[in-house]
Amino acid sequence: MSNKELYSPEGLRLDGRRWNELKSFTCKVNTHQTSSDGSSYVQQGNTKVMCKVNGPLEPKSKANSNNNNASITVNLNIASFSPVERRKRPKSDRRIKEMMTILEKTFSETVITKLYPRTQIIVDCYVLSQDGGILSAVANSVTLALIDAGIAMYDFVSSINVGLYNNSIPILDLNHLEEGDMSFLTLGIVGKSEKLAMMLLEEKIPFDKLETLLGIGISGAQRIKDLMDEELRKHGKLLISTAAS
Amino acid sequence: MSFSVSEKDYLYQSLSSKTPIRPDGRKSHQLRGIEASINFLPNSNGSSRIRLSDGSEVIISIKSKVVKMSTLADLIELDLTIDNLRDDLTFISDWTNILRNSLLRNFADKFECLKLTTRYYFKLYVDVLFLSSSSNARTTKTDTSFLQNPLSMISFGIYLALKSTRLPLLISNSNDKDIEELPTFNDDWSSTVLLYPQDEDEEIKENNTTSQNSSSPPLLFVLSVVKNNLFIDPSIEEQEISDCGLVIGWCSGKVVSPIESLNLNQSGSSEYIKGMHGQNIIEGIKMIENVAATVSKGLDEIVKDGNNSVFMDSIF
Numbered sequence: 001m002s003n004k005e006l007y008s009p010e011g012l013r014l015d016g017r018r019w020n021e022l023k024s025f026t027c028k029v030n031t032h033q034t035s036s037d038g039s040s041y042v043q044q045g046n047t048k049v050m051c052k053v054n055g056p057l058e059p060k061s062k063a064n065s066n067n068n069n070a071s072i073t074v075n076l077n078i079a080s081f082s083p084v085e086r087r088k089r090p091k092s093d094r095r096i097k098e099m100m101t102i103l104e105k106t107f108s109e110t111v112i113t114k115l116y117p118r119t120q121i122i123v124d125c126y127v128l129s130q131d132g133g134i135l136s137a138v139a140n141s142v143t144l145a146l147i148d149a150g151i152a153m154y155d156f157v158s159s160i161n162v163g164l165y166n167n168s169i170p171i172l173d174l175n176h177l178e179e180g181d182m183s184f185l186t187l188g189i190v191g192k193s194e195k196l197a198m199m200l201l202e203e204k205i206p207f208d209k210l211e212t213l214l215g216i217g218i219s220g221a222q223r224i225k226d227l228m229d230e231e232l233r234k235h236g237k238l239l240i241s242t243a244a245s
Numbered sequence: 246m247s248f249s250v251s252e253k254d255y256l257y258q259s260l261s262s263k264t265p266i267r268p269d270g271r272k273s274h275q276l277r278g279i280e281a282s283i284n285f286l287p288n289s290n291g292s293s294r295i296r297l298s299d300g301s302e303v304i305i306s307i308k309s310k311v312v313k314m315s316t317l318a319d320l321i322e323l324d325l326t327i328d329n330l331r332d333d334l335t336f337i338s339d340w341t342n343i344l345r346n347s348l349l350r351n352f353a354d355k356f357e358c359l360k361l362t363t364r365y366y367f368k369l370y371v372d373v374l375f376l377s378s379s380s381n382a383r384t385t386k387t388d389t390s391f392l393q394n395p396l397s398m399i400s401f402g403i404y405l406a407l408k409s410t411r412l413p414l415l416i417s418n419s420n421d422k423d424i425e426e427l428p429t430f431n432d433d434w435s436s437t438v439l440l441y442p443q444d445e446d447e448e449i450k451e452n453n454t455t456s457q458n459s460s461s462p463p464l465l466f467v468l469s470v471v472k473n474n475l476f477i478d479p480s481i482e483e484q485e486i487s488d489c490g491l492v493i494g495w496c497s498g499k500v501v502s503p504i505e506s507l508n509l510n511q512s513g514s515s516e517y518i519k520g521m522h523g524q525n526i527i528e529g530i531k532m533i534e535n536v537a538a539t540v541s542k543g544l545d546e547i548v549k550d551g552n553n554s555v556f557m558d559s560i561f
Contacts, residue, residue: 032300032302033300034298034299034300034378035299035300035301035302035376035377035378036300046287046288048285048286052376075329077326077329077374079304079306079326079372079374080324080326080370080372081286081288081289081306081308081370081372082288083288084288086308086310086370086372088324091331124328124329126374126376128286128304129286129287129288130288131287131288
């Protein structure tokens with residue numbers, strides 16, 4: 001990988017973006033009307049993620065029942081065909097388990113769970129194609145699907161990753177080549193604020209660089225939030241116009 | 246699907262009568278409508294997605310890899326994932342075997358297309374992701390009573406995905422009997438070759454004088470048997486009360502193996518499993534002969550649309 005120049009002296013990355021540019025972001029909500037209560041599809045560059053939310057419903061087992069709050073279960077399914085080189089991961093893969101736990105924790109805080117006591121919310125995520133930033137794409141799709149399901153939340157969770165190139169240059173929204181070669185931080189932001197809801201660091205970064213990375217990440221995530229908001233409002237208008245006619 | 250005794254009885258009566266009435270009003274040889282798209286996975290050689298109106302969905306990816314020659318049967322690997330179910334369940338491996346065998350048996354002249362040199366072959370990985378419409382109704386991770394038989398839908402998907410599969414063009418020498426060399430490829434996607442060339446493509450037609458143009462991937466049809474009546478593409482309600490199921494393969498204009506009976510009733514209530522009359526099989530084959538050509542023609546239209554348009558960025 002080291003023979004490739006990830007960041008040219010002119011300030012361009014392998015895919016032609018500058019350091020602070022996002023991958024093309026598109027999203028759709030309500031993609032699986034019949035099979036779920038809320039659903040979404042998020043595409044960040046070549047990363048494609050589908051998400052289905054079912055619930056709040058009666059818990060399948062007593063273990064998932066909580067008298068005061070709703071319990072959120074996240075299932076993450078990374079398709080074996082999604083990476084460039086086909087790789088089948090077992091269900092018990094530690095990386096997948098880790099991501100599932102992070103997502104469950106994040107969304108248990110963001111959803112107003114006290115409104116749905118003794119219920120379970122099941123979130124199924126499917127990664128169809130990956131090109132870096134799986135966790136952030138999945139987190140964005142879960143936000144959209146939860147909103148589509150009409151589940152009360154405090155605010156959006158919008159997520160993005162930032163990497164540190166050569167221990168000096170921060171780079172926003174990495175692709176899979178860049179992810180393989182530098183340490184990076186995945187973060188999730190609550191709404192338009194600067195509050196962190198989720199954070200995951202791969203490898204390590206010097207402590208004095210953390211603040212710069214966070215700053216860039218937060219502004220990137222806020223941009224993602226705007227894009228998601230735009231799509232949701234568009235969808236809402238469509239719903240109203242079809243209901244009126 | 247859990248029906249009450251009277252509901253089941255009503256369904257059984259209406260389906261077993263002389264002029265059967267299906268719950269969704271279809272004719273006995275009428276399939277459910279599908280929504281399909283192809284070529285949307287950037288990391289795969291071919292891909293397809295099929296959705297039914299009940300919300301079930303199948304996503305198929307075909308990926309290729311260069312391997313050293315072993316046996317021809319190793320050149321196709323099929324992997325079936327259903328919702329979040331464990332993949333060591335018996336019926337999943339049964340279905341995988343039916344699908345894989347039907348592909349291998351009807352792939353005969355296509356193995357030639359996978360051959361690169363005397364030593365190297367393309368290996369195809371067929372990955373199937375099936376999302377059932379009722380995953381939320383399931384009580385445990387191993388509960389399969391809500392699962393409908395997806396074989397026919399998956400085989401349609403594989404048909405579409407294989408027909409949209411493009412393989413890289415070999416630029417190194419194809420004869421490496423004497424000097425061993427690693428195959429190299431043209432890295433331009435626009436010069437890739439379709440695994441199943443389209444008939445309209447005059448250029449390809451001239452090059453391939455063999456019968457390659459007419460061959461196509463196999464399709465599987467699932468029939469539900471209720472007394473003397475046969476129903477193609479049964480919905481989950483019909484599967485629940487059928488005496489027996491029948492899966493019939495069809496490839497390049499004729500009925501092919503597998504012709505197998507199968508249990509459509511996943512919930513395992515044995516009162517409705519009765520077996521079938523031999524005459525039913527003959528009638529089933531006749532029905533498929535009448536219907537299959539239209540189905541494959543319809544699927545070919547989807548392929549034609551998809552392969553001629555630019556790469557699909559989004560499936561939604």
